[in-house]
Amino acid sequence: MSTYDVTIIGSGPGGYVAAIRCAQLGMKTAIIEKYDTLGGTCLNVGCIPSKALLDSSEHYHNAVHNFAEHGIETKGVKPNIEQMVKRKGEVVSQTSAGVKFLMDKNKVEVYQGRGSFVDKNTVKVSHTDGKETLLSSKYVIIATGSKPNFFPGMEPDKKRIITSTEALNMKEIPKKMLVIGGGVIGLELGSVFARLGSEIEVIEFAPTIIPTMDGALGKELSKVLKKEGFKFNFEHRVQKVVNKGKSVVLTALNKKGEEVTFEADYCLVAVGRKPYTEGLNLEAAGLSVNQRGQIDVNDHLQTSVANIYAVGDVVRGAMLAHKAEEEGVYVAELLAGQKPHLNYNLIPGVVYTWPEVAAVGKTEEELKAAGVNYKVGSFPVKALGRARASMDTAGLIKILADAATDEVLGVHMIAPRAADLIMEAVVAMEYRASAEDIARICHPHPTYSEAVKEAAMDATDKRAMHV
Secondary structure (H helix, E strand, O other), X not given: OEEEEEEEEOOOHXXXXXXXXXXXXXXXXXXXXXXXXXXXXXXHHOHHHHHHHHHHHHHHHHHHHOOHHHOOOOOOOOOOHHHHHHHHHHHHHHHHHHHHHHHHHOOOEEEEOEEEEEEOOEEEEEOOOOOXXXXXXXXXXXXXXXXXXXXXXXXOOOOOEEOHHXXXXXXXXXXXXXXXOOOHHHHHHHHHHHHOOOXXXXXXXXXXXXXXXXHHHHXXXXXXXXXXXXXXXXXXXXXXXXXXXXXXXXXXXXXXXXXXXXXEOEEEEOOOEEEOOOOOOHHHHOOOOOOOOOOOOOOOOEOOOOOEEEOHHHOOOOOOHHHHHHHHHHHHHHHOOOOOOOOHHHOOEXXXXXXXXXXXXXXXXXXXXOOOOEEEEEEEHHHOHHHHHHOOOOOEEEEEEEOOOOEEEEEEEEEOOHHHHHXXXXXXXXXXXXXXXXXXXXXXXXOOOHHHHHHHHHHHHOOOOOO
């Protein structure tokens, strides 16, 4: 039996980053991955491949709709879904190989197979060839991630009724695709196929898209996506989806309680994800899951069994790769005797449509519910010279600040490169900056970041200059 200081089950962003940090801090570390490639959902069937297809589809969309305006004549441009998927696969392979390189570089022992508990200090690796390996470990970190969620009546058959995993490997461009769920996954993958010419119709239970984000973002993004051809059906409760062979039929109840049907080539089930703990044999270690399928942890990500920790999608909080990474680093440094810090309020969220959507801190709805006295500053992207130059004029920046102290409480944006712009807000809020602090920082011209400055000026005392 091999002995380790730390054994990590799962090689996604939470797991492999935890492994690197543990190794850096001098711990003998092992990591277990049941699939042939490292990187988990994010690298293999999530963040990375979806962004690859989003970029490919955006290039095609621009070639068809925007190049002529820029003085670039194109004829006979057509999408090649086979090549797009092939390139996506190459990106995934390169990224996964990079994780393997990092494991080797940091002398982390990699075990391919399914990890399960024998007891709280012993983990069994069941290999695909039927052999088993036992690992003895002082500490164990559970980082097994999540899998696509679905509700009764919408069970994926992986043929016509698909999840994000199958959507990333499509062999044809659908004429029409139904998307159940107006959240991040549904809108991102819906955008891929809408840009390639598919008719996209979204069926959403809530009264708006991206319902967990600030209401202003949902309204603005709806306008953008409708221009791209999206159709939205809000306050609809899906009853069932049936594969008819060459099409699917979805039955739902609208907000009046009336039964309505929708038909399309494919139906993408995108109603979030759920923790993946199957096969871990948690009971042998003295653990169980709660009603939401999560492993309960304390403020230090420690489970009810003192030497076992859990990070990422299997514990409470947003299911985000970067949240899992920060938690992995946190646990590694805690085990090394350090005193790490993790501010959950300042973990940004992003939707990779175009323009992108990004947010950090409190939404206006949350501040109202908490009775906080706040002020709002906003600035439209279309007022930027840089936006007009690039023909990316949709969107806005919204800053929420404390009415008395001017401290920034939340920043919400839909803008070109919002995924990168949001980090200005994260850094400012980490240092508890005021809206005026941001307003008085010199921003380069012409850039998209000027919208952040202008929104901060608007929040400070309504002195935005370019509107």
